Amino acid sequence: MKHYLLKRLAQSLIVIIGIGAIVFVITHLTGDPTDLLLPQEATEEDRLLLRNQLGLDRPLPVQFAEFMFRMIQGDFGHSFRHQSPALTLLLTALPATIRLTLFAMALAIVVCRAHRHLFLHTAGDPVGPDRDGRGADRTIHAGILGGIADD
DSSP: HHHHHHHHHHHHHHHHHHHHHHHHHHHHHHHHHHHSSSSSOOOHHHHHHHHHTTTTTTTTHHHHHHHHHHHHHOOEETTTTEEEEEEHHHHHHHHHHHHHHHHHHHHHHHOOOOOOOOHHHHOOOOTTTTTTOOHHHHHHHHHHHHHHHOO
16 A cells, blocks of 8 residues: 555656646747736846846756746746736636536536436347447447546
8 A cells, every 4th residue: 555655646746747847838938928028118138137037047947946846835926917926816716616627527427327328228228237338339438538538
């Protein structure tokens, strides 16, 4: 059991680092944030000063390490658009996200139960636990699983 928990913990850390890397790369692919944060008439000196304040003048590996360290501490930065901490924005959206997730899960269960009732217990074509089912059954299963995986 201990080995299993350690393995799952290691897998979770890999996923967290991977997601952090994806977020970091996507935010750096959008371009130079100083172009969005400063007015068009800003001088190059203003841009360099802001890049220094935001830490964008450091090498990418250093920026990534600082990004991950802050993320682990729960510091998700500051939203320039909303002028508030990003964590506050995440926490305000969390209740609606949880409700939406629970509704989607309940809907998936209802659809799956209806599917099972319609296709696995039809008269004249009983499908036992040791048989795969018909082509339509497999197609609908694939669609349902694809829809759930898409969420």
